[in-house]
Amino acid sequence: MSRKNPIANFGQCRYVAVTMSDDPRANLEQLIRKNGHDFAAISKMLGKNAAYIQQYIRRGSPKKLDEEDRRRLAEFYGVEERLLGAPALRDSRRSTPVTPDGLLRIKQLQVGASAGPGALADDEYAESMGFGRKWLRRLGADPAHLSLIAVDGDSMDPTLGDGDDIMVDHSAASRPLRDGIYVLRMDDVLLVKRVAMGPSGKLSIRSDNPQYPDWEDVSAESVNIIGRVVWTGRRL
Structure with missing residues (x-):
């Protein structure tokens, strides 16, 4: 007989946005309270005694969530397990995080979220997406140097549309x-x-959408190249 999943019968989670920290107990408490739940109800949902979650958050007992409980809570609240105390798995050859099923996680960033000179900062990345090693290898790029960005706007239509994911x-x-x-x-x-790049060494910067302006003879020193787009995924 298959084990009944108590989370499936708890009701729909509202997925209220919260500010996550490095403390898994604080993160779980925020998720519970901001979604209008209570400690006892979540404990019972996991098949535990009513005080289980309160003791974990308030008294530090147990020291960490059971792996299965952590997985279910992360799935229920729509967050990464690491925010609830899961160790960060990493590829032994690279610094790229990997999922439990072996997919390499590529960090995601919203285009409009960045400001200031230089490369993109780690704290500008909010999420990640898993990709197969062989698939990434066919791109000819090191996964440690890749990121995903959501296109904001239609200046690159029809090649890239608003909301398309691009790999950089x-x-x-x-x-x-x-x-x-x-x-x-x-x-x-x-x-x-x-x-x-033109023969003079100056750059031509163009939009694929003819409704947007192009820039010709731009000094390379005035442009900070972040990366080259090597793949795009489009929502249908």
């Missing part, structure tokens, strides 16, 4: 520029544009 190879920023689509920063604004 940040190692391209340290190599000689070749024609292609890049994520770049100009005047503290993060953009996705088609870039080409």
